[in-house]
Amino acid sequence: MKKVLSLTLALIMIFALCSIGVAHADNPVVKIGVFEPQSGDNGAGGKQEVLGMQYANHLTPTVDIGGTTYDVELIYADNASSNDKAPTAAQTLISSGVSLVLGSYGSGVSIAASDTFDAAGVPAIGVTCTNPQVTAGCDVYFRICFLDPFQGTVLANFAKSELGATKAYCLAKQGDDYSGGLCNYFIEAFGKDNCVYEQFPEGTSDYSTYITNAQNQGCDVFFSPVSTEAAAQIIAKADTQALGMPILAGDTWDSNVILQAAKGTNVKICVTTFYQEGADAEFDAGIKSWINSDATALANNGGNDELAAVTVMGFDAYYVALEALKAAGSTDPADVLEVLPSVTYTGVTGAIAFDDIGDAKRDSAFVKQCNTETGVWDFVSVATVG
Amino acid sequence: MDVLKTTLPYIISGISVGGQYALIAIGYTMVYGILRLINFAHGDVFMVAGLMMVYLSASLPLYLSIPLMILLTVLLGFTIERVAYKPLRSAPRMSVMISAIGVSYLLQNLALYITGGLNKNYPQIPWISDRISLFGMETSRVTVITPFLTIVLVFALVMLINHTKIGMAMRAVSRDFETSQLMGIQINRVISATFIIGTFLAAVGSILFFTNYPGVVPTSGAMPGLKAFVAAVFGGIGSIPGAVIGAFIIGIAESVIKGLDTILIVNGVISEQIGLATFSDAFTFVLLIIILVFKPTGLFGEKSTDKV
Numbered sequence: 001m002k003k004v005l006s007l008t009l010a011l012i013m014i015f016a017l018c019s020i021g022v023a024h025a026d027n028p029v030v031k032i033g034v035f036e037p038q039s040g041d042n043g044a045g046g047k048q049e050v051l052g053m054q055y056a057n058h059l060t061p062t063v064d065i066g067g068t069t070y071d072v073e074l075i076y077a078d079n080a081s082s083n084d085k086a087p088t089a090a091q092t093l094i095s096s097g098v099s100l101v102l103g104s105y106g107s108g109v110s111i112a113a114s115d116t117f118d119a120a121g122v123p124a125i126g127v128t129c130t131n132p133q134v135t136a137g138c139d140v141y142f143r144i145c146f147l148d149p150f151q152g153t154v155l156a157n158f159a160k161s162e163l164g165a166t167k168a169y170c171l172a173k174q175g176d177d178y179s180g181g182l183c184n185y186f187i188e189a190f191g192k193d194n195c196v197y198e199q200f201p202e203g204t205s206d207y208s209t210y211i212t213n214a215q216n217q218g219c220d221v222f223f224s225p226v227s228t229e230a231a232a233q234i235i236a237k238a239d240t241q242a243l244g245m246p247i248l249a250g251d252t253w254d255s256n257v258i259l260q261a262a263k264g265t266n267v268k269i270c271v272t273t274f275y276q277e278g279a280d281a282e283f284d285a286g287i288k289s290w291i292n293s294d295a296t297a298l299a300n301n302g303g304n305d306e307l308a309a310v311t312v313m314g315f316d317a318y319y320v321a322l323e324a325l326k327a328a329g330s331t332d333p334a335d336v337l338e339v340l341p342s343v344t345y346t347g348v349t350g351a352i353a354f355d356d357i358g359d360a361k362r363d364s365a366f367v368k369q370c371n372t373e374t375g376v377w378d379f380v381s382v383a384t385v386g
Numbered sequence: 387m388d389v390l391k392t393t394l395p396y397i398i399s400g401i402s403v404g405g406q407y408a409l410i411a412i413g414y415t416m417v418y419g420i421l422r423l424i425n426f427a428h429g430d431v432f433m434v435a436g437l438m439m440v441y442l443s444a445s446l447p448l449y450l451s452i453p454l455m456i457l458l459t460v461l462l463g464f465t466i467e468r469v470a471y472k473p474l475r476s477a478p479r480m481s482v483m484i485s486a487i488g489v490s491y492l493l494q495n496l497a498l499y500i501t502g503g504l505n506k507n508y509p510q511i512p513w514i515s516d517r518i519s520l521f522g523m524e525t526s527r528v529t530v531i532t533p534f535l536t537i538v539l540v541f542a543l544v545m546l547i548n549h550t551k552i553g554m555a556m557r558a559v560s561r562d563f564e565t566s567q568l569m570g571i572q573i574n575r576v577i578s579a580t581f582i583i584g585t586f587l588a589a590v591g592s593i594l595f596f597t598n599y600p601g602v603v604p605t606s607g608a609m610p611g612l613k614a615f616v617a618a619v620f621g622g623i624g625s626i627p628g629a630v631i632g633a634f635i636i637g638i639a640e641s642v643i644k645g646l647d648t649i650l651i652v653n654g655v656i657s658e659q660i661g662l663a664t665f666s667d668a669f670t671f672v673l674l675i676i677i678l679v680f681k682p683t684g685l686f687g688e689k690s691t692d693k694v
Contacts, residue, residue, distance in 0.1 A: 205610070260507065
């Protein structure tokens, strides 16, 4: 009896495998790796970034490479927002034969995985990882977003001139390359003597003391470019303890997690980001109707169709990857790597071209403020440094 | 600014954190007292309680969802004991502990699967999450309520242990497992009652904790659970007053260390930041090592009358 049962199960599995094979038999497949956090501190952001790639894949599911039409398949690997899990996730992608990789949200995991990609010679395109070290020491890492030295300077200028701040409280997560790096560049631009810099350890849930610290030291701006999970808690505490100063953060906070946390509170929040919703009305309408039509996509976007800039960046990244594949004329990672530095593309977030290090040439950022009554972002200004 | 006004917010938030640790620590210490088992899954039961509240309150009004959440959490604690610990009653103690670690990971991964790893916003509970002003500082009402509620619950628990039949049975079992069985105590009932009380307190603790820090992720229970465990060891594992006092000491110390830089700067003791805030967690675990080296039984350990 047991033999019959196991035989039946085995047969079912074989048939299932065959049917998958049949479904994709018409076109050859090119694989693009999606190296993004799906869980952990940055899970929410990672999912939103993936949404953009999925939408792009939904619009353009095929690509012509060297005269042949290929089906594009996205291969996912969860780096769990954790620097020690990142190399394993990267290795998973390499083993499944991807031509190039997109991601990750969060600079730390990208830095941690860069050696793995480098050793395998698989090119990677960072979508929103803004720490300079992602591309600096690595020949295969490129990126399409601006960098933290730029973002930190923009934020520091904004704090000084627009908010009139003279003393800043900076809060980063211990051992986190993104928040720590961005805080350092902010402090550099703002002036070290006028900044109070503190770090909280992993697993912190009580942020009330940091709020009290900022108040007691007489700061007039609270800079905390930390993960959205911590952000939600900080906003809640800032409200109950009447923080009394604006909160400033980087691109990570451009997320509807922040909007939900801030709605109905009495906290002023300003962020710098890559894209302002409304800049391309046609694109906005398209992606919103797609998100609303797909229950999983809607859940991954936090339950509403408010667009995060990282989603739009994910969308552009997918097309940069397709451009690279077209230019390479082959699905071999080595060929893609060779042509990638000269790839250019004009996406929804603007023109993308790479410099010598592999960073995008970008010189402007959007500043947005959270409208705590309606729970949406209000456009403030376009910031440049120069 | 005077010393009191700058220090008070840290003390108050520390007492509140301590109260929350205390409610979890009791669960550790009671189970240890009776089964000699460190129930590693306890912190995760606390996290599951938070998640249940998130999902229940989405479809039910609060006056139904809070009791239902507590009931389900208690049921979870009871089931874990029956499924994962009871079959191992005669096995070596290490096997039960490994089973507890397994349950802990199971709960974390189930939560990861259900939530998709995303942060869930804890519902606002009216009245207790309101903002109040206390000695010129702004805080939420739950911060003030927590220590008092903790003390009331602990008092009720001590009464239960000292003056009821089940309490007497608990004391007997914690003294001598086999003899109390011979004397006709139904050991399984006593153990179940212990788990029910422990998880009930963890469920109440989760309401207080997540109202104060409103975000639930699968690893939310890990750090508070670990700190509560340290508190239980610090106070002398097996002793309820010990666990409570240990929890308050750790809560306050942690909070003050986080603000120590600021306190010292504002009061003119030092002029530059020295980065002490970074060591708030390290302090807790250094304390654990010190107490284990110099007084392995903890502050109140081995006082058999306090044992459960």
